[in-house]
Amino acid sequence: MTQFKGREELYNVQDVKENTGRVDSSRFRSPSSTLDLLAQHQHSSAMSKSSSSQIITCKAAVIWGCGEPLKVEEIQIDPPKSTEVRVRMLYASLCHTDIIRAQGKDPLPLFPRVLGHEGVGAVESFGDEVDGLEEGDYVIPTMLAECGACENCTSAKTNLCLTYPFSLGGLMSDGTSRMSIKGHKLYNMFSCSTWSEYMVVDSKFVCKIDPSIALPHASLLSCGFSTGFGAAWKEAPVKKGSTVAVLGLGAVGLGVTEGARMQGAAKIIGIDKNIMKKDKGLAFGMTDFINPDEYPDKSISQIIKDLTGGMGVDYCFECVGAEYLINQAIQATKEVCVCVCVCVCSGKGKTIVMGGGIKSVKIDYFPLLSGRTLKGSIFGGLKVNSDLPIVLEKCKNKEFHLDELLTHEVTLDDIEKAFELLKQPD
Numbered sequence: 001m002t003q004f005k006g007r008e009e010l011y012n013v014q015d016v017k018e019n020t021g022r023v024d025s026s027r028f029r030s031p032s033s034t035l036d037l038l039a040q041h042q043h044s045s046a047m048s049k050s051s052s053s054q055i056i057t058c059k060a061a062v063i064w065g066c067g068e069p070l071k072v073e074e075i076q077i078d079p080p081k082s083t084e085v086r087v088r089m090l091y092a093s094l095c096h097t098d099i100i101r102a103q104g105k106d107p108l109p110l111f112p113r114v115l116g117h118e119g120v121g122a123v124e125s126f127g128d129e130v131d132g133l134e135e136g137d138y139v140i141p142t143m144l145a146e147c148g149a150c151e152n153c154t155s156a157k158t159n160l161c162l163t164y165p166f167s168l169g170g171l172m173s174d175g176t177s178r179m180s181i182k183g184h185k186l187y188n189m190f191s192c193s194t195w196s197e198y199m200v201v202d203s204k205f206v207c208k209i210d211p212s213i214a215l216p217h218a219s220l221l222s223c224g225f226s227t228g229f230g231a232a233w234k235e236a237p238v239k240k241g242s243t244v245a246v247l248g249l250g251a252v253g254l255g256v257t258e259g260a261r262m263q264g265a266a267k268i269i270g271i272d273k274n275i276m277k278k279d280k281g282l283a284f285g286m287t288d289f290i291n292p293d294e295y296p297d298k299s300i301s302q303i304i305k306d307l308t309g310g311m312g313v314d315y316c317f318e319c320v321g322a323e324y325l326i327n328q329a330i331q332a333t334k335e336v337c338v339c340v341c342v343c344v345c346s347g348k349g350k351t352i353v354m355g356g357g358i359k360s361v362k363i364d365y366f367p368l369l370s371g372r373t374l375k376g377s378i379f380g381g382l383k384v385n386s387d388l389p390i391v392l393e394k395c396k397n398k399e400f401h402l403d404e405l406l407t408h409e410v411t412l413d414d415i416e417k418a419f420e421l422l423k424q425p426d
Contacts, residue, residue, distance in 0.1 A: 053079050056086075056124075060196030061415045062181060064112045066104030070195075072413050075114070075186060077198045078178040082127035085203050086178075087139060091219040092194035093118035094418050096250070096321075097356045101189060107359075110170045110187040114179060117143060119194030120209070120218040130203045138209045140222040141192040144378070145204040146385040159234075159383045164204045166378065167191060173202060195415070207388050210396055217395055217402040220251060223379070225402065226391050228255020228319060230380020231352050232263055234387060236315050240264030243311075245304050245332050246286075248319035249277040251405055252354055254284045255380070256317045258400055261285025269307055271300060276425050283404045301331035312349055321355025323362070329353070330367045330374055352377050 056077040061070040080086045098115045100106065123137045133139070145164035152158045160166055164173075170187030171177055178200035179186035179193065186193070191205040209218050220226075228251065232238045244260040246253045249272040260268050261284065269288045270281035278289040288307055295303050305312050316329040333349020350373040368374060382388055394400060410417045 055079070056198050058197035059412060060114045060179070060186075060193070061116070061412065062112055062114055062186065063102055066109055066111070067102075070102070070115075070415055070419075072415065073181060075179055075181045075196065077196070077200060078180075080125060080127045080130075080178070080200050081172075081174070082129040083203055084172070084178070084200050085126040085130060085133060085139070085206060086124045086198060086200045087121040087141075087206070088124045088198055089119050089121040089194055089196060090138075091120045091215050092116045093219045093222075093224070094422075095224055097223075098189060098195075099419070099422070100356055105359075106168075108168050108170070112181065112184055113170065113187040113189065114193035114196050114199075115189045116194030116196070117141060117189045117192055118219055118223045119192075120215050120222070121194075121199075124198065126203065133203060133206075133208060138211050138213075138215070138218070139206040140209055140218055141194060141199075141201055142205050142207055142222060142379075142384045142388070143190045144382075144384055145202075146383045147204075148385060153383070159379060159381050159387075164202070172200070195412075197412075205384075207384055207392070209392055213392060213396050214402075216406060217400070218392075220402055220405060221388075221391060221395060224251030225255040225258075225400070225405065226382060226388065227354055227377070227380040228252040228257075228317070229259040229391060229400075230255075230382035230387065231317055231354060231377050232256045232259025232315075233380070235352050235375065235377045235381035236263075236317075236350060238263035238265050238315055241266045242314040243267040243269075243308055245269040245271060245313045245316040245329070246281075246319060247271045247300070247317065247325050247329055248355065249274075249281050249286075250319065253317070253319040254280060254405065256319060257281055257284040257286050260315075262399075267308070267313075269304060269313065271304075274425055280404055283401050299331070300325070300328045304332040314349060316349065316351045318351065318353040318355055321358050323358055325355075326351075326353055326358075326361055326374075327364050330364060330372055333367075333372050335367070335370060335372070348372070350375065354380070 057074055059072055060075045062073050063070050095118050120140045123133050123135050126133055144166055145161045147153050147161050147163035150162040152160055152162050177185040192201040193199050238260045242265050244265045246256045249270050257268055268286050270286040271290045273293055275291055290303050292300050312332050312334040316332045318325050318329040329351045352375050354377050408421050
């Protein structure tokens with residue numbers, strides 16, 4: 001099979017919307033089994049060389065303007081250019097970042113647009129300058145690339161490649177689009193658009209995966225869970241025996257929890273207003289759970305300090321994207337007071353922020369002046385070629401509890417239902 005047209009595609013809903021605690025994400029898949037899909041890929045591989053120069057008509061979820069509903073419509077997908085691959089999507093996830101873009105809360109609100117940046121698919125065709133990929137290979141899209149040679153790629157301090165930069169422009173590197181509808185060009189979500197049956201993406205922004213990895217799990221690793229896991233593993237990094245607080249137990253927050261557990265954290269405090277997240281957090285390694293609504297007279301930072309003997313935590317991860325929580329995260333980290341005539345507080349806690357949707361934030365200055373650290377993170381600090389394969393190997397070896405993230409399935413034609421499911425506590 002080379003097209004999904006006329007077939008019923010399924011979306012699986014997973015936990016990801018961090019800020020309310022009622023967190024789900026959607027993903028679509030073919031109703032076929034993995035073995036069926038492998039057989040289909042072999043067939044499509046035989047056809048793709050003759051079809052690689054053809055325009056494909058397929059279904060996609062299109063949004064035409066800020067706040068407008070998604071419409072599943074037929075769009076046209078151009079062939080890939082020399083460094084690009086065309087991918088037949090098998091699963092796609094709905095991330096909170098996609099919701100922000102749909103609402104127009106974006107530095108560049110670009111429409112019409114096909115959203116979706118989490119997913120997994122099979123290579124349908126590719127350009128003549130693409131190396132290391134064949135038709136039928138399973139790949140996941142990535143927001144970032146890694147050339148391995150630029151100043152940033154050779155540094156351990158950042159994962160933002162200078163040769164192939166992170167882009168918010170919604171177009172390919174040559175400034176054009178490979179998608180169109182009714183004569184209008186369509187914008188991507190970052191480097192790709194996974195809410196489409198087919199998409200074109202630059203080969204530098206995909207990662208080949210082992211076909212034995214469960215496809216639903218692979219979709220999660222293209223953004224949300226990997227972002228959280230990487231933040232604990234690479235960005236902090238969490239040290240053995242340390243204390244950790246995680247604000248928001250969606251896919252990113254649960255990724256942090258899993259990463260902190262694997263790094264050997266002694267105490268992992270999960271904070272979420274949804275009591276149903278407690279069992280989720282425990283499954284990923286959380287040791288303590290806080291529902292802030294149960295402490296109306298205390299700030300979140302004070303509750304965390306109460307759980308740590310008044311000290312605060314070594315690391316606090318803000319996975320929501322709320323201005324109030326960023327300052328609470330900073331205040332929740334450790335400070336050490338030394339009294340010599342006057343009392344001087346020297347902070348040593350580290351706060352990592354990953355939540356999106358904030359354009360500006362007012363930061364309490366003194367906690368930073370006294371030595372605490374505030375650090376932003378994209379994709380958890382993971383480098384696509386150096387680090388992501390390690391994450392994928394852990395997934396292959398079933399070291400993660402990714403089944404806990406899957407809750408619902410809906411069809412592509414009913415993708416709006418996925419947004420309704422986000423409002424439900426389960």
